[in-house]
Amino acid sequence: MATGGGTRGTARAPVGWWRQVRTLVRRELRQISRDRVALSIAVIAPVAAAMLASVALGAPRQVDATIAIVTPPGTSDAAARAIAAFDSGDFGLRVVATESEARDLVRSGDISAAVVVPVSGDEPMRVIANRSEQIPEAIAYDLARLAQVPGAAGAIGPDSSPAAAVITQPVDRTLGGAELYGHVVAVFFLFLTTGLVARSLHRERTRGTLTRMRVMAVGSDAILASKGIVMVLLGGLEMAAVLLALSAVFGANWGSVVATVVVGVAITLAVGAIALVVATLTRSLELAQVLELLIALTFAALGGNLVPLANLPDAARFIAGLTPNGVAIRAFREVAVGGTLIDVWRSVAVIGGLAFALGWFAFTRARRIVAQ
């Protein structure tokens, strides 16, 4: 019989923490690469869903809508000119004198939505929308929000010149169905992909491999760090697959790559932390699976993944702003219309803070599970 070389019990060199993490990550990725269900959830299903949403909800150059710009008496011509600069030819743009006239036109269906320019530059712009026309409504909100953007806001002031270069290009990007719904689908599927990794903790516990690793002096920190890394990698793969596929097929432009990646990593960590919390609060794989799906659907509904934010009442929009996915969708959209990392740093901070808080809670609970 072969008995092995080396001195018994001393053949092993102490294993560094990072080396353990790397080995764990490699093993987990190898397992995922062989799991057809995991690959379907992480790549095929989100790409297919995003494609369908993009086609069903309209390609960028096919929006059949008219947006009105309401310039009541007292607003400057410069404001009207600035807003008119949005007219890229992708949709009809009409200037209306009064808010009540715009409201009537929206009700009658002659126009899809209207942006009301305030008399005072300090007041916010308002949107009058027909809730049955989601894309025009979203466009109107984007127009209003962009006109309020510091710097761009000057474009509607009485003494400033139109900031056409700042505004028109982003608006052109915002119009795409793929760009409107790509992030929405990608973020929804993040719940499912990170859930796959979080649930593997249960699988390892019931299989006994966690116990075996503990006997081999593998720390729970290394095990959990590897899960976190795999979550980010798998989440990143899912988001990249969706965004790249939509770019390739529909020519979607997501704006700043750096800002998109930063927001993407932040939301992946936050959603991953939620998935890990769920996994640590449940005692079985099956229960974790059901609860994760329920949580995913709840967050998706609240955060605007199932129903476009523009189609929600104000209260629901407020709630969406409290969910990490809702904040992320807005941040992604802001980046897509020309925003940079500086423009979305608050969103990134909110999502990152939530990821940290939930992640810490999940980590302390998960350590207990690993140690059991």
Next chain:
Amino acid sequence: MSLQVPILACRELRWSYGDRVAVDDVSFDIAPGEAFGLLGPNGAGKTTTIKMICGLLPPVAGEIFIAGHRVEGDAIAAKRHLGYVPHELALYTDLTANENMEFFGRMCGLRGKDLTSRVNETLEIVSLHDRAKDLVAEFSSGMQRRLNLAVALIANPTLLVLDEPTVGVDAQSRGAILDRLEELRATGVALLYASHYMEEVERLCNEVGIIDHGKLIAHGTPQQLIASLGGSQRLTLGATGDLGRFVGEVYALPGVGEALIIDGSVRMIVDDAAATIPTVVTIAGRLGVELSAIEIGTDNLEAVFLQLTGRTLRD
């Protein structure tokens, strides 16, 4: 008991789940190349004792030393000498045998050529080298059990702790596993073998501890333990009828050490089977108990356990 420096030393171990004491004042040593069998029924405290030895549970009281390293204080050094074969199959079934071995080998600090050669050697030990590139999910349960053992051997341990490693394994695979363990023992590996398969422990172990209700109630070589019964014999009666009354009467007979109803038969420990049987048959006839079989057996560890605890190992 060997005079060699023990590779495993357990001192007055104690563990409790709330008010229930699961392990109570358990002490024993294992020297290099020795095999210690831990016998006991389910829930006796075997697995809890093993978990403490493997550093999975901190003892409420007592100390454990592996190769001189205290498990509680110097866990990493202690675990470098330890190989653990858990009761369940702790394997990644979606990886190949080779990938499982490489993964656990790396986690133990092996790499490069050392890792490759050790993986090959260990798979050869358990006769799985020709299936190294197959997915574990495609293995029979016996092959999975052998791989479960191989993973524990990857880092060349000095102490191998096995928690019922042959559960659910066919006779052929069980024989193969026991053969490998005997060979390992011959190379100087110390074994701690927990099981409720008495015949495995009798074959493999030079020393046996019987644990029940958390206490190590007997401890010695199999021969010493069997001799402690004083040369008594086992009598197993296939019987139907009012067995409760029957057992009550035969237990009162002189020379009867134990009489129990187990799995529908009556098991007795008697000083002299030939002298006892006629009286037993008479009592059975008087009580209307029908005897279908009478089997006389010599002493073994099962009888020792029965005598000490009034229970069978599989209770």
